[in-house]
Amino acid sequence: MLQQLYRPDLGLLTDLYELTMSHAYRENGMEQDEAIFYLYFRKLPAGWNYAIAAGTDLVAEYLENWRFSAEDVAYLGSLKTAEGHPLFTESFLNYLQRLRFTGRVDVLPEGELVFPNQPILRIQAPLIEAQIIESALLNLVNFSTLIATKAARIVQAAGDGSVLEFGLRRAQGIDGSITASRSAYIGGCSGTSNVLAGRLLGIPVKGTHAHSWVMSFDTEPEAFERYAKAMPENALFLVDTYDSIQGIKHAIAVGKKLRQKGYRMLGIRLDSGDLAKLSKTARKMLDEAGFPEAVIVASNQLDEDLIARLRKEKAPIAVWGVGTQLVTGQPAAAIGGVYKMAAIRKKGEDWQARIKLSENPEKISHPGQLQIRRFYENDIPIGDLLYDQLHGPSQTQAFGQKWDEGRDLLQPLLINGKRVQPPKKLSDIRAFSMRERQRFLQKWNGKTYPAKEEKGFAERKNKLIQRLSVQQNHAGKNGVQTKTNESAIMTN
Amino acid sequence: MLQQLYRPDLGLLTDLYELTMSHAYRENGMEQDEAIFYLYFRKLPAGWNYAIAAGTDLVAEYLENWRFSAEDVAYLGSLKTAEGHPLFTESFLNYLQRLRFTGRVDVLPEGELVFPNQPILRIQAPLIEAQIIESALLNLVNFSTLIATKAARIVQAAGDGSVLEFGLRRAQGIDGSITASRSAYIGGCSGTSNVLAGRLLGIPVKGTHAHSWVMSFDTEPEAFERYAKAMPENALFLVDTYDSIQGIKHAIAVGKKLRQKGYRMLGIRLDSGDLAKLSKTARKMLDEAGFPEAVIVASNQLDEDLIARLRKEKAPIAVWGVGTQLVTGQPAAAIGGVYKMAAIRKKGEDWQARIKLSENPEKISHPGQLQIRRFYENDIPIGDLLYDQLHGPSQTQAFGQKWDEGRDLLQPLLINGKRVQPPKKLSDIRAFSMRERQRFLQKWNGKTYPAKEEKGFAERKNKLIQRLSVQQNHAGKNGVQTKTNESAIMTN
Numbered sequence: 016m017l018q019q020l021y022r023p024d025l026g027l028l029t030d031l032y033e034l035t036m037s038h039a040y041r042e043n044g045m046e047q048d049e050a051i052f053y054l055y056f057r058k059l060p061a062g063w064n065y066a067i068a069a070g071t072d073l074v075a076e077y078l079e080n081w082r083f084s085a086e087d088v089a090y091l092g093s094l095k096t097a098e099g100h101p102l103f104t105e106s107f108l109n110y111l112q113r114l115r116f117t118g119r120v121d122v123l124p125e126g127e128l129v130f131p132n133q134p135i136l137r138i139q140a141p142l143i144e145a146q147i148i149e150s151a152l153l154n155l156v157n158f159s160t161l162i163a164t165k166a167a168r169i170v171q172a173a174g175d176g177s178v179l180e181f182g183l184r185r186a187q188g189i190d191g192s193i194t195a196s197r198s199a200y201i202g203g204c205s206g207t208s209n210v211l212a213g214r215l216l217g218i219p220v221k222g223t224h225a226h227s228w229v230m231s232f233d234t235e236p237e238a239f240e241r242y243a244k245a246m247p248e249n250a251l252f253l254v255d256t257y258d259s260i261q262g263i264k265h266a267i268a269v270g271k272k273l274r275q276k277g278y279r280m281l282g283i284r285l286d287s288g289d290l291a292k293l294s295k296t297a298r299k300m301l302d303e304a305g306f307p308e309a310v311i312v313a314s315n316q317l318d319e320d321l322i323a324r325l326r327k328e329k330a331p332i333a334v335w336g337v338g339t340q341l342v343t344g345q346p347a348a349a350i351g352g353v354y355k356m357a358a359i360r361k362k363g364e365d366w367q368a369r370i371k372l373s374e375n376p377e378k379i380s381h382p383g384q385l386q387i388r389r390f391y392e393n394d395i396p397i398g399d400l401l402y403d404q405l406h407g408p409s410q411t412q413a414f415g416q417k418w419d420e421g422r423d424l425l426q427p428l429l430i431n432g433k434r435v436q437p438p439k440k441l442s443d444i445r446a447f448s449m450r451e452r453q454r455f456l457q458k459w460n461g462k463t464y465p466a467k468e469e470k471g472f473a474e475r476k477n478k479l480i481q482r483l484s485v486q487q488n489h490a491g492k493n494g495v496q497t498k499t500n501e502s503a504i505m506t507n
Numbered sequence: 508m509l510q511q512l513y514r515p516d517l518g519l520l521t522d523l524y525e526l527t528m529s530h531a532y533r534e535n536g537m538e539q540d541e542a543i544f545y546l547y548f549r550k551l552p553a554g555w556n557y558a559i560a561a562g563t564d565l566v567a568e569y570l571e572n573w574r575f576s577a578e579d580v581a582y583l584g585s586l587k588t589a590e591g592h593p594l595f596t597e598s599f600l601n602y603l604q605r606l607r608f609t610g611r612v613d614v615l616p617e618g619e620l621v622f623p624n625q626p627i628l629r630i631q632a633p634l635i636e637a638q639i640i641e642s643a644l645l646n647l648v649n650f651s652t653l654i655a656t657k658a659a660r661i662v663q664a665a666g667d668g669s670v671l672e673f674g675l676r677r678a679q680g681i682d683g684s685i686t687a688s689r690s691a692y693i694g695g696c697s698g699t700s701n702v703l704a705g706r707l708l709g710i711p712v713k714g715t716h717a718h719s720w721v722m723s724f725d726t727e728p729e730a731f732e733r734y735a736k737a738m739p740e741n742a743l744f745l746v747d748t749y750d751s752i753q754g755i756k757h758a759i760a761v762g763k764k765l766r767q768k769g770y771r772m773l774g775i776r777l778d779s780g781d782l783a784k785l786s787k788t789a790r791k792m793l794d795e796a797g798f799p800e801a802v803i804v805a806s807n808q809l810d811e812d813l814i815a816r817l818r819k820e821k822a823p824i825a826v827w828g829v830g831t832q833l834v835t836g837q838p839a840a841a842i843g844g845v846y847k848m849a850a851i852r853k854k855g856e857d858w859q860a861r862i863k864l865s866e867n868p869e870k871i872s873h874p875g876q877l878q879i880r881r882f883y884e885n886d887i888p889i890g891d892l893l894y895d896q897l898h899g900p901s902q903t904q905a906f907g908q909k910w911d912e913g914r915d916l917l918q919p920l921l922i923n924g925k926r927v928q929p930p931k932k933l934s935d936i937r938a939f940s941m942r943e944r945q946r947f948l949q950k951w952n953g954k955t956y957p958a959k960e961e962k963g964f965a966e967r968k969n970k971l972i973q974r975l976s977v978q979q980n981h982a983g984k985n986g987v988q989t990k991t992n993e994s995a996i997m998t999n
Contacts, residue, residue: 241535344679
């Protein structure tokens, strides 16, 4: 999708500090150091008890095509320090222009359930490559995961009804709309109004007419008749331009004429007012007029809470058109995904685990080569353990099962910078995600899923935190580098 | 920017119903009807008392390059009705492939202050063109206006401090980040971390290093020294990887070494903890160590409220790095911009005003060829009147001034589909916007600005609403089209 959509090379889609750091890594002879980073979020918006991992296929596409064009490098060459000298050396600029992604990426399958503190992506790559790609990977995964999850929640609330994504006009930018359409489809939406997303991604597109159609004619009956004449097989009438009840009557009148000509009215759309009351009245009017098969579509600032309430009130709405709240992920608008270094390997040495401390325990990162093991009972997930593959598990059992009965979730996506999984069809990702979500909800709807740390991993992590705190205090007192005896580095 | 960024033609960046309506307009012989639409928002997020209009230059670029490629048309040709027949006729598809935007667009200057119910854009064009472009125009203007306004609020809160936009990693998609950088700069930010936005738009880029730099070394003092060695003219240290106070000490130690070598430490960045307390301690430590010119940068989930609170607590923070809240416009995430038909002109006839009714008075649209007249006192805006250019004003005075002393805000951007204003430099848009905002805030900070309707316009609008309500009831009772005597159409 990115290659179809974007014209420039996207290497510069990064924060400047990734490049200044990379420049400095290289100046310090660390060009061949390797690092493990992982991408995860620390918590979910209030009331959300799962997320749907998404955007990883975009990451594969991004990394396979990751490069800096001559224009990019010329631009970087024009940047100056505060003193007016070039910010980057010629040598670094030449290096950048040759740079390609050569690392390994392990990911959750797109559409999989994921929980706080679990890696959606794990990168193992030369330090500089892993560093520069940080910003783009966060951008791609954060937004897609937010919208896929929001869509899943809305689709869940809609039950047997179907959900259409109508968000183009309120999305955050052009790509904001297209990536939202993609993610919403993964999360279970049935289609989109966005024609470009339909063309680029193969998502079913839906739509009939707006208020402006009705306003283009002197009266609503004329407007409906003219629409039906022009598009007799796509006749679904928006009835609230002036008055919804009158609009339903006008739709029924035109529906009868359509039927005489051998066509069928598909339904009506309600876009304002009391949707519970209006949909019940509309259903009754349509049924009594002989249109039991005509569907009622509803739109107007819908979200999962409003849909759940309307369904509780038995509103006979078959199709939900959801826009703003879906494509912007409100009220969250962003999943706070982060990308943290978990280990580093100097040339010729062993891996050293790394951790980011914080006064806020929630913000302490996780060290090692992380993997998630998920345990199932009759295909229903019953619990996860986060562990370090450099050490393996110390637990032999978990959630009443043997360790080997669980499944590792992170799977290789790129090795040596090349895809080892072909891109999946979006409709297959969607089907996989909906199946996993339905199984999960059988047991965990509204409950907290046990996504925990493996015992040995948790112990090593706590020891590392303690040692590192001691070391930092010592370094602080002396104002110098501390090493050797008090090293806080957990080697493999 | 769009032409540099996006590869495909963007005609398909529309909701499907725009195309089904256009197909039906054409089938009904309305190809040569003209329409006036305008784009506005009905209200602002709670507590916001102005907005900054933005995105209009993107609209000009979009419309000048608006077309449907052969691939687009082939895709549309593949779409089917519910009965499995082609959704569009060959004739319509051929028509689309030849279609270009030929209309006129009047806009507020980008960066201008705008208030609820005021047109940011007014389109006068063949009905079909004006219809199809709706979705894209809303997308472009809604998001840019949201972020420019959010940025203006944050910059306002920061007072003498400067604000950097750090949002790439949490933005809604790739373009979400770039358009956010553009809009944030218009709203008054001083720079961005986003290097691609810097290259494409000429926005100053900023950045030094992240936690991962520090974690790449055994200790923080080593990390700072190595960074300073590699980039001695870009030395601003992030001090909170392990412990902020220790980090400040380590930064000062390295700052002294830099000074011995003839360089200067630019400052430090705080990214966690109690920013008021830490910044005061940091300031004291830096001053006592002989670094009064070293700046303190703060980041960590900042927004205008938090910045205002920190400034009230006298936190000596000179630079504010703002990410998520800025680039996603939280807590709003979308300005509810709409695009409504205000008049229609059948071939060879006069303009007929159009209005969208609603049970919710706020959702009733405005009829006519709208214009905003703003009145000033010593260059400070004192009030606005919305009026209909097809009728002209009935008021000769407003806000204690003669009508002619006010200025019309909407100015032509495209005529016959071609730009009549050259693109402005982004830095000029920013300077204009900051100047207008500062003048406005002298008088209206925290107050409601009088953005009202001109008297004659309001009277005609109310009459139209009454007549249209009567007509709709009548049409409803008879179930047929109503015309002539009871016509609710306000002709010019």
